[in-house]
Amino acid sequence: METIFLSGFSVFRPEPGMIFWALVFFLTFWFMISKFAFKPIANALRTREQSIQDALDEAKKARAEVQNMKSENEKLLAQAAQERAVILREAKEMKEQIVSEAQNKAKEEAQKIIASAKTEIDSQKNAAIAEVRNNVGGLAIEIAEQVLRKQLGSDAEQKSFVQKLVDNAKLN
Amino acid sequence: MLALFVSLGVVGYAQHEDAHQPAEHAEKHDGGHEEEFDLTNEALAHIANANAIHVFGDVFIPLPAILYAPDHGWTTFLTSKLDAHHHGNGSKAIDHYVIKHGVIHRIADERFPYGEVAIDGFEHGVIEKDGEEKEVAYALADGHKYLLDEKTTLDGGMLGGGTTSYYDFSISKGVVTMFLVLLLAFWLFRAVAKGYERNEGKAPSGVQSLLEPVILFIRDEVAIPFIGKDKYQKYFPYLLSVFFFILGLNLIGQFPLAGNVTGNFSFTMVLAIVTGLYVNSQGNKHYWSHILWMPGVPGILKVLILTPVEILGVFIKPFTLMLRLFANIAAGHIVLVAFVGLIFIFGHSGESMVGAGAGTVMAFLLSMFMMAIELLVAFVQAFVFTLLTASYFGAATEEAH
Numbered sequence: 001m002e003t004i005f006l007s008g009f010s011v012f013r014p015e016p017g018m019i020f021w022a023l024v025f026f027l028t029f030w031f032m033i034s035k036f037a038f039k040p041i042a043n044a045l046r047t048r049e050q051s052i053q054d055a056l057d058e059a060k061k062a063r064a065e066v067q068n069m070k071s072e073n074e075k076l077l078a079q080a081a082q083e084r085a086v087i088l089r090e091a092k093e094m095k096e097q098i099v100s101e102a103q104n105k106a107k108e109e110a111q112k113i114i115a116s117a118k119t120e121i122d123s124q125k126n127a128a129i130a131e132v133r134n135n136v137g138g139l140a141i142e143i144a145e146q147v148l149r150k151q152l153g154s155d156a157e158q159k160s161f162v163q164k165l166v167d168n169a170k171l172n
Numbered sequence: 173m174l175a176l177f178v179s180l181g182v183v184g185y186a187q188h189e190d191a192h193q194p195a196e197h198a199e200k201h202d203g204g205h206e207e208e209f210d211l212t213n214e215a216l217a218h219i220a221n222a223n224a225i226h227v228f229g230d231v232f233i234p235l236p237a238i239l240y241a242p243d244h245g246w247t248t249f250l251t252s253k254l255d256a257h258h259h260g261n262g263s264k265a266i267d268h269y270v271i272k273h274g275v276i277h278r279i280a281d282e283r284f285p286y287g288e289v290a291i292d293g294f295e296h297g298v299i300e301k302d303g304e305e306k307e308v309a310y311a312l313a314d315g316h317k318y319l320l321d322e323k324t325t326l327d328g329g330m331l332g333g334g335t336t337s338y339y340d341f342s343i344s345k346g347v348v349t350m351f352l353v354l355l356l357a358f359w360l361f362r363a364v365a366k367g368y369e370r371n372e373g374k375a376p377s378g379v380q381s382l383l384e385p386v387i388l389f390i391r392d393e394v395a396i397p398f399i400g401k402d403k404y405q406k407y408f409p410y411l412l413s414v415f416f417f418i419l420g421l422n423l424i425g426q427f428p429l430a431g432n433v434t435g436n437f438s439f440t441m442v443l444a445i446v447t448g449l450y451v452n453s454q455g456n457k458h459y460w461s462h463i464l465w466m467p468g469v470p471g472i473l474k475v476l477i478l479t480p481v482e483i484l485g486v487f488i489k490p491f492t493l494m495l496r497l498f499a500n501i502a503a504g505h506i507v508l509v510a511f512v513g514l515i516f517i518f519g520h521s522g523e524s525m526v527g528a529g530a531g532t533v534m535a536f537l538l539s540m541f542m543m544a545i546e547l548l549v550a551f552v553q554a555f556v557f558t559l560l561t562a563s564y565f566g567a568a569t570e571e572a573h
Contacts, residue, residue: 010220010275011436011502013325013333017238017341018221018438025350026442029357029417034409037361041387042408044368 211517213273215509219432219502222260222274222345223251227429230257235348237276239269241338244286251276251342253288265289269338270311270320274345277320278338279311284318294320306332345431346439352430353420361416390415394559398566407565410450414443415558422501422550426543434553435501440494447561448490455568489564493557500553504546511538 152158225233234252241247247267254262260274267286268279272294292312299308310317323340325333360379367380376384395404395411421433433439461467463482466474518531 010216010322010325010333011432011498013327013331013437014441015221015323015325015438016339017323017344018346018436019326019442020341021343021347021350022433022436022439022442023446025347025354026413026417026446029354030410030413030446032354033357033361033416034413037358037365038409038412040365041361041368042391042405044365044372045384045388045391047372048368 211510211513214513214516215506217260217273217275218509219435219505220275221431221436223271223276223340223342224256224260224274225345225348225429226260226274232256232260232274235345236343237269238341238343239276239278239338240341241268241278243337244268261294263291265291265311265313272309272311272320276340276342277309277311277322278336279318280321280337281318283316284313289313346433346436347431349421349424349431349433350439353417353424353433356424357416357420387412390558394555394562398559398562399569400566403569407454407562411558411562411565414447414561415554418443418497418557419550419554422554423547425501425505426546426550432501432505434497435503435505437494437498440498443497443557444490444494447493447564448487451489451561451564451568452486454565456571458570458572459568489560493560497553497557500549504542504549508539508542508546511535511542514538 152161223237224235227233232252234250237247237249237251239247244267247269249266249269251271253264253266254269254271254276255264256262256271256274260271262271264270265279265284266288268284269276270279270291271277290313292314295310295312295317297308297310298305300306309320311320312318321336321338322333323338324335325331327333328335360383363378364380364383367376367378371377371380375381390411391404391408395408399407418434421439424430425432425434455463463486464479466478466482469478512535514535515532518528518535
């Protein structure tokens with residue numbers, strides 16, 4: 001086992017030639033590929049990721065703004081609804097007030113009208129009664145006149161009538 | 173590490189099987205007769221680095237060899253000149269350099285002539301060195317045996333290597349693989365980066381959308397949680413480099429022909445050292461104060477236990493990075509080669525066709541299974557290395573709270 005290991009296992013021995021070339025190629029690899037490939041790649045990746053991050057941030061901001069606007073709209077709507085309710089309530093109250101006021105006024109007016117109609121009616125009635133009285137008086141005189149004329153057509157009758165009147169007057 | 177030893181056990185078992193074979197097994201590779209299939213060497217050769225890419229049979233893609241021997245100076249040539257054929261063994265030597273199993277060796281013997289010399293073959297043997305048996309190889313030329321040196325390694329003999337007569341700085345299979353991954357990655361990531369310029373501020377398209385989730389995963393699940401949102405940007409390119417370099421090499425290592433780089437100790441060592449140096453260079457006051465003089469702990473405890481342990485930890489962290497990646501990938505490759513090798517073992521020892529056929533089917537299924545696991549391991553290990561690196565950066569740059 002040991003002899004095999006020692007005689008044939010040449011890869012286990014550090015050779016100056018291989019060490020030299022490995023150093024040359026590894027340093028070349030490191031230097032050239034880092035400078036011409038890995039650095040640009042790493043930078044490009046970083047820039048791209050930055051731009052993606054920026055885009056994401058912006059989208060987030062926009063979304064937040066939209067959200068903001070939405071909530072504002074909702075707030076406005078709610079406010080409007082509330083205002084509408086208030087206005088409606090006020091209008092209703094006002095209507096009721098107006099209606100009740102109108103009713104009261106109408107009642108008053110009617111009362112007034114009724115009252116004035118009553119006085120008018122009373123005065124008219126009184127006037128009519130007075131007129132009727134007057135007319136009835138005149139009529140009675142006229143009738144009495146005609147009756148008298150007819151009854152006192154002859155002198156005898158006149159005399160008897162006057163006699164009668166005088167009798168009546170005496171009695172009274 | 174456990175997986176590594178288990179897999180070595182498998183290979184070792186195969187070795188024992190071979191040991192029962194008759195003696196002509198003592199490889200004399202003159203190319204003529206059929207040799208026994210040696211799974212251990214095959215597996216180790218497959219994961220090892222090589223100086224030529226074996227396509228199939230005797231066809232090799234030659235690679236440039238850059239060699240340095242302190243007593244002879246620099247030598248460069250294309251490995252096709254060493255005339256590798258069967259098993260990657262060459263039939264020529266150039267300035268003492270020969271190719272054996274696809275790997276360049278040097279004839280250390282001063283009697284051997286310089287220039288282009290024909291080689292008759294190779295022979296293996298065992299010598300005693302410092303009271304230990306050591307397997308060695310010889311090159312055969314004009315009736316003489318010449319001892320072969322392996323390339324210098326920095327383990328000081330601890331892992332069977334050590335300083336020898338030459339150093340190998342060749343553009344080896346592993347180096348070509350790294351170069352390919354570098355080119356592929358550069359082309360791919362330039363395309364992605366251009367895609368970001370073209371599609372600025374738009375959704376990703378094409379290859380961009382394939383890699384973007386991976387890049388984002390590393391950033392969002394690794395870099396930011398461990399290092400923090402404000403500091404990760406500085407280390408992000410390093411984490412991506414580590415991740416994609418390891419992943420690319422892991423994945424390309426799954427292909428035939430491509431080299432095993434992340435399962436090579438030298439490579440993971442470089443990654444670990446660079447990471448360790450970078451991490452500790454970024455350490456702030458808080459980090460160093462916690463290592464050297466942990467607040468709120470009695471002085472005697474600090475001197476005796478905490479500070480030594482913390483200082484050890486500074487080195488152990490990259491060390492574990494190095495071992496973990498290496499062991500996982502090397503073990504995976506060894507197991508895979510072992511399973512694929514079963515096909516050849518059954519093919520060679522099969523007296524009955526039925527047995528050989530059944531064995532082949534089984535080995536095929538096992539290999540498929542192993543490949544699927546290795547694909548997973550390729551991602552997991554790249555991720556784990558990156559994750560731990562990120563956590564070390566996080567620890568080094570954390571502010572006092």
